[in-house]
Each structure stands twice: as structure tokens, then as C-alpha cells.
Amino acid sequence: MAVLQIRQYGDPVLRAKCKRVSRLDRSLRALVDDMIETMHEANGVGLAAPQVGVPVRLFVAEVPADHEDDPFAGQTFVLFNPEIVKVSDEYYPEEGCLSIPGWVANVKRYEHCTIKGRDMTWKEVRIRASGLLAQAFQHETEHLDGVLFVDHVRPEDLRPTKREEQSEEVAVAAS
Ligand code: ZN
Numbered sequence: 001m002a003v004l005q006i007r008q009y010g011d012p013v014l015r016a017k018c019k020r021v022s023r024l025d026r027s028l029r030a031l032v033d034d035m036i037e038t039m040h041e042a043n044g045v046g047l048a049a050p051q052v053g054v055p056v057r058l059f060v061a062e063v064p065a066d067h068e069d070d071p072f073a074g075q076t077f078v079l080f081n082p083e084i085v086k087v088s089d090e091y092y093p094e095e096g097c098l099s100i101p102g103w104v105a106n107v108k109r110y111e112h113c114t115i116k117g118r119d120m121t122w123k124e125v126r127i128r129a130s131g132l133l134a135q136a137f138q139h140e141t142e143h144l145d146g147v148l149f150v151d152h153v154r155p156e157d158l159r160p161t162k163r164e165e166q167s168e169e170v171a172v173a174a175s
Helices: 026-041 131-143 162-174
Strands: 046-048 057-061 077-091 101-104 109-118 124-130
Touching: 026 046, 026 057, 046 077, 046 131, 057 131, 077 124, 077 131, 109 131
Parallel strands: none
Antiparallel strands: 046 057, 057 077, 077 109, 109 124
């Protein structure tokens, strides 16, 4: 397993229309392992294959175990060829992206969604998710069509993350 380099905003692979996966092979299994490790290392809730430079329809997602109100907290999802098949209850949660570090915005999402795709055993699965996991499913599925969260908002709606503000203060204090 290895931590992969996360591609950053401006990298053309983030705008790729990703290819469907027709079968699971050893290199894809290794990619999944590396993507999970990379997501954990970056403290991300999800990571799509194009974010590590591979334009195929695959993402991993995991809501941290301390989100106790989420029945799927701490569970790692791996989905190939994912499709959102049902949504309900529009809302505007705060959102960021590992490929656009330091920035967040409130993005129109659905609080509940049902997603279908294939799992690591190549079984077709349907998952009904809510809250943060549903948001991650929507965000990661969009990555596979080259869509980023910033495409949903105006530039002036983007805000620096608190962590970024703090580190800037530290940098100012240290300089
Ligand atoms: Zn993202």
C-alpha cells in the first residue's frame, strides 16, 4: 500500500470524463488499497480515482467513526461505476475537496440519496445514505464526470477554511 499524490485544481485529469470499469483486476484492487490509505492520510471523507490521476469510475468514501449519528460511520465504501438513483431534501452544507485545499463553500446537495454501483466483490449494491455520507457520494460521483464543487458556486462564495486562517496567523506571528 502507498499514499498517492492527490492531484490539485488545474490538473486536467480532474476534468476528465472517467471510463466505466468493466472488470476488477489486480491493479484496480491495489489502486483501491492505495486510495483508502491516501484518503485516511489526508483526513478526507472521500476520494475519487481521478484525484490520484486515474480516470476510471471508482471512488472510496468513509465518514469518520466519531460521527455517531451516522449508522455508516467508520465504514469504508468502495464503489465502481456509481450512479445516484434517488435524491430528496435539498440543503446547503459546507463542502471542500482534497484537490482544492484551503477552501470551502456551501453547496446545493440532497440530504438523502440512494446510490448504486459495484463493490469490491463485484456485487451490485444499493446504499441509502444521509447527511455527510450522502454528500460525499454526490461529491465523489461528480468527480467522475470532471465536476468539482467550485463549479456549483460563484468565486465570491468560496471561503478559506478555518485551519488555513489559523496557519496564516501562525505564519504572521512567526515572521
Ligand atoms: Zn473532491
